[in-house]
Amino acid sequence: MPLNIEIHSFSYKIGGIPKDSSGNGGGFTFDCRGILNPGRIDEYKPQTGCDLPVQEFLENKTEMPKFLSLVQGIVSININNYLDRGFEHLQINFGCTGGRHRSVYCAEKTAEFVRAKFPQAAVKLIHDEQPQLCEVQQP
16 A cells, blocks of 8 residues: 555634544644735735745745745655555645645645655645645545
């Protein structure tokens, strides 16, 4: 069985930390609220972390690149270990206030990173508060 990595974006205010349905009791949960919120700026409010202007804002006007670099280092340690040990599931969650900008961006970029670095793992990306952005629509 491959290692199945489930990556969520979520809102602390709306849905809270996603439950781990695998029975393992959870995985990583990263709080993105320490990064400047583009949702406080009128031009970015209707957008999400998938929109290029929001991405450029996060990459150029915040500590997001440093934050993601640290996240990638931490999750890589576990992914390597889980692959070596034959584990079947890892959950990685990113939360922010509304689950629209910062957490969506982090989940998207982390999924890209994991797919590139660990092609033997199966990645499922879920945006809890933005289901229209999900690769697989949630019920």
